[in-house]
Amino acid sequence: MGNTTASERTRASLPPAGRVTDARSQRARMERMAVTPLGGGVYEVEGQSGNAYSVDLPGGRCTCPDHNFRGVRCKHIRRVAMEVNEGLVPPPGKRAVACRNCGEETFVDETAEGPHFCEECELDPGEAVVDRETGDLLVVVRTTGRRADEVEITDRDYTVAAYPNNEQYRPDDVVVEAMYPVPAGLGSDDLKPHHLRRYSFPRGRLARRGEATGHDDQSELADFEVAE
Ligand SMILES: [Zn+2]
Numbered sequence: 001m002g003n004t005t006a007s008e009r010t011r012a013s014l015p016p017a018g019r020v021t022d023a024r025s026q027r028a029r030m031e032r033m034a035v036t037p038l039g040g041g042v043y044e045v046e047g048q049s050g051n052a053y054s055v056d057l058p059g060g061r062c063t064c065p066d067h068n069f070r071g072v073r074c075k076h077i078r079r080v081a082m083e084v085n086e087g088l089v090p091p092p093g094k095r096a097v098a099c100r101n102c103g104e105e106t107f108v109d110e111t112a113e114g115p116h117f118c119e120e121c122e123l124d125p126g127e128a129v130v131d132r133e134t135g136d137l138l139v140v141v142r143t144t145g146r147r148a149d150e151v152e153i154t155d156r157d158y159t160v161a162a163y164p165n166n167e168q169y170r171p172d173d174v175v176v177e178a179m180y181p182v183p184a185g186l187g188s189d190d191l192k193p194h195h196l197r198r199y200s201f202p203r204g205r206l207a208r209r210g211e212a213t214g215h216d217d218q219s220e221l222a223d224f225e226v227a228e
């Protein structure tokens, strides 16, 4: 984990921008450089010659001679700006992390605590989702950082992953807790037990509304309460 990015591993050039730019911008793009985010808006840029300079992107400063003696916006500053704009390195204030669910690199606030998810995988509290198995509508409580094959179902001898309808989903899917919405106008005396429980699903079993689920029938509730 940490700030691993594609260009950190090897010095590489960026693909051509497809428009005419000045000589410094061309060098910034074409020369083989490795950009490593250090946090706080500072990036280390290792150039073609092997020299490494430190770029403070928000401050518009670089430790190289071109910037310090000529006072120009050097190729290192330009290269960092290009990589930020093209999503290759995190912008100032963000850092690169792996999505807990799919491993995809995603940028999060530098101070944010995990688990982290990419936009595709994270379901937000209160979001309405559809159970792909039953077609039931549910409301997300939270996306947990725990795997389906690690979470035990209350009073059962198996995990969320081993639950019969869940076997076709990845056992290392993260668990999402969700509740059945209380129908409008239902008094507190009319609440059924399933209205008060949280249920645990492998992430893959829940679809955002609008995504095809292959089911539109209302079938029986799947009874797999989460351990509190
Ligand atoms: Zn520089």
Ligand SMILES: [Zn+2]
Binding pocket: 099, 100, 101, 102, 103, 104, 117, 118, 119, 120, 121, 122
């Ligand atoms: Zn993901």
